[in-house]
Amino acid sequence: MIPFSPPFINQDIIDEVVDSLESGWITTGPKVKLLEQEISKFVSVPNVLCINSWTSGAIMILKWLGVEEGDEVIIPSYTYSATALAVIHAGAKPVMVDVGTDFNISVKAVEQAITPRTKAIMPVDFAGFPCDYDALNALVRKEEIKGKFNPSSEVQRTLNRILLISDAAHSLGATYKENRIGKTADITIFSLHAVKNVTTAEGGAIVINMPEPFNNEDLYAEMRRMSLNCQTKDALSKSKAGGWRYDIVGLGLKINMPDINAALGLGQMRIYDELLEKRKYVFNRYVDFFSKFEWAIIPPHKDETRESSYHIFSLRIADFGEEQRDAVITDAANNGVALNVHFIPMPLLTFFKGLGYDIDNHPNAYNNFKNEISLPIYPQLTDEQIDTVCNVVKEAHNAALASNV
Template identity: 30%
Template sequence: MEIKFNDFQKQYKSHHQKFDKAIKGVLNSGWYILGTQVADFEKKFAGYIGTKYAVGVANGLEALQIALLALNIGPGDEVITTSHTAAATALAIISVGAKPVFVDIDEYFHIDASQIEEKIHSNTKAIIPVHLYGQSVDLDKIMAICRKHQIHLIEDCAQAHGATYQNKKVGSFGIINCFSFYPTKNLGAFGDGGAITTDDKYLYDKILQLRNYGQKNRYEHEVYGLNSRLDEIQAAILLVQLEYLDRNNKTRQKLAAAYVKYLRQVKQIKLPPARKNSQSVFHLFVIEAESRDGLIEYLKSKGIATLIHYPIPVHRQPCFKEYNSYLPVLEDKIKVILSLPIHPFLTKREVKYICENIKNFYKSL
């Protein structure tokens, strides 16, 4: 049996008629940039998240970059974030000339809210927590810190489309919130894409300018902007994907429950903890595993793909060496974490096969 980590072919085939119709509709319209599909998606996505506004952009990194620019964060400023995530979060901070300040992680693999305040200085302008693996960070504590120190909260929701905290969707708590629609995401395009959500009309208008060369009116550039527009074809695809997001997230949750059922008695495995008052959408299912590297090779020999998210933390990447930090919990976790396949087209039978092979590996030691 071969089990892929993601299966985009099954995804396309599941709704190919709708995808084909959506793409053909854009091609026949002759309008490929900032047309009706983008406008429709922005309206529906804002409604889904529960914010007044959403703006489609080119990708998740530029969503964060535009968010920082909209808040006038730049050279001399500091932004607190996590090192345990994709590099895009820190790259966005660097791109505007600000300094990333890294905080260690908690048991949920998120930024440790209890350690944030000691990293705040007079030039700290924002906190960017990442809702990693599909589960919300401790938003109550982080929002309280932001209020106390009068700094901005920018949510990085790239892995948490549809996740909730206290029955409210992530992406609706910060002054600006950022999403990626990379194909692997719970809400994925057939290429790159991203979005920004906010309730602030002034920031919304500024974000619209920043994504389109800084233009308020055509050929009138009031600010330095980017070419960061979500295109019509990707918006049309995302409109189809949005129809099935809740259903797909429920499938992920059921698969996660199956993993827990089959692996809870395996003493060499630590299952992902669930944060109180939050509902994960399991973008990833990450375990902590003894003899991890041997397990990876064993599962590979059985046709099972696995990944590590992330093997090298951002603060230890060569390009971030000047921002190196002492993050002992993270350094320990990256030695044992392992991502098992989880996506809407995985079956419970396949999950059982994966778990049986995990058990067989540990029995063989």
């Protein structure tokens, strides 16, 4: 079986984790700080905070923004459920809008959805391919849109416009106009989950890129405290002789990343340029193979302003519906290749249907989903395995077509 997305773990990464264990320091400490520095250097943004998941990071940012009941956050309907669940857990309402054929949020749909209750927009870089950040940044700064903004917290009054949060769960390493994702929004949140390009098993990283008059170094310190229950000393500081006294200065969360997790990501970040090139190699091999077939719709991955992180190869099969797509996945599994689907649009999920979201309002999201299959893409794949994936998918497509499922 060729698995879908195993983590990349070599001896150097194992040694980094063992070093953390042998140090006796396994919760938030020096390795977390080193990982923050590595990500900061990689994206060329000075202030990066590591937390225990993308989801908890998004919840914390929205709570820091000061959202409350009745406030709205605009998100795409075609993403993993965490994008919406974070908004709900923070106390606001997710406003789902449709996407384009590139899988990313429709800027036109975003503009139409903005109301005086809109406090943030959270686009998703689907599969690692960046959204149209120029258009989104121009939108939140448009005088007509700023005129609708109704601030209800000190942070909102200081910003005096809608906050742009990049859901960059997939896009660590992607570029937009020669800048790595991280510089493209006010706040960017990466996922470091087990299946991501860089993993800490579970984890995330918040890139703080707020405009003046915000001081991003001060914000880092504030958010670091907030991730530790708003405690004025972290565990490392408290452990020093005589350093036991602390204070609680606000309503925080407990979402810090442990050192033992950071060690995994640290080992990967140090060679991430190399890992990214290998992912790109696999992606381009798929492009070369499937471009020969009229039925294969190649996923967007590079244009004049954007380049993907090559996180997912989202192949679409022209004229297929869900049953035929599912038959391809089953056939491939029977022949030793694990495929996946990204994602089930949220309005199709029971919880969100119960809240009143309707897939009929998201035709592009459904059309993207109904015939999408995600192919294995990771640095460990050999040329022989890539060839196997290509041929198995081709034969599975032909079989589904012939059986007229």
